[in-house]
Amino acid sequence: MKTQNITYLYILIFVALLVSGCTDKSRPTDLPKLYTCKIKVTQDGKPLEEATVTLLSKTPSKYGASSATTNATGVAVLRTYGYDGVPLGEYSVTITKTGVEGAKEAETPEGIHYHVGGKVYSYVDSKFSDDTKPPYEIKVTESGVNETFDAGAPVHMFLRNNE
Numbered sequence: 796m797k798t799q800n801i802t803y804l805y806i807l808i809f810v811a812l813l814v815s816g817c818t819d820k821s822r823p824t825d826l827p828k829l830y831t832c833k834i835k836v837t838q839d840g841k842p843l844e845e846a847t848v849t850l851l852s853k854t855p856s857k858y859g860a861s862s863a864t865t866n867a868t869g870v871a872v873l874r875t876y877g878y879d880g881v882p883l884g885e886y887s888v889t890i891t892k893t894g895v896e897g898a899k900e901a902e903t904p905e906g907i908h909y910h911v912g913g914k915v916y917s918y919v920d921s922k923f924s925d926d927t928k929p930p931y932e933i934k935v936t937e938s939g940v941n942e943t944f945d946a947g948a949p950v951h952m953f954l955r956n957n958e
Contacts, residue, residue: 826858
């Protein structure tokens, strides 16, 4: 009986160490200092909820783009590499919002919901997501960013079938 309890204890410790190792995402030591960057997105003067705002650095970065999704008031608080804030620099700003219409909702055995079928639409004009000719640019300074950008008139543009 004692041997069985010790075996369970070792298994429990092993699982705890394994899980803690898998979930620890230590901040990289070379990740630069990040500054608060809040961007409000409007469409026809109203807050645009669930839009994705992406900042693309004018100088390449191994940490990729900074991005966030707007809340009910149209505000996105940007993150870089999973951390709040954006490094100093100049950025192109893209804004996208897509949705699936006519899909059936399904669920995996783990309880994850997803859509089956339907059509994917864009609700923001594609000129706002064109990173080769971005309509907006910003400069992140030590005082951070608090800007508002308008995503133009609402659109309902078919992108593809959702398969």
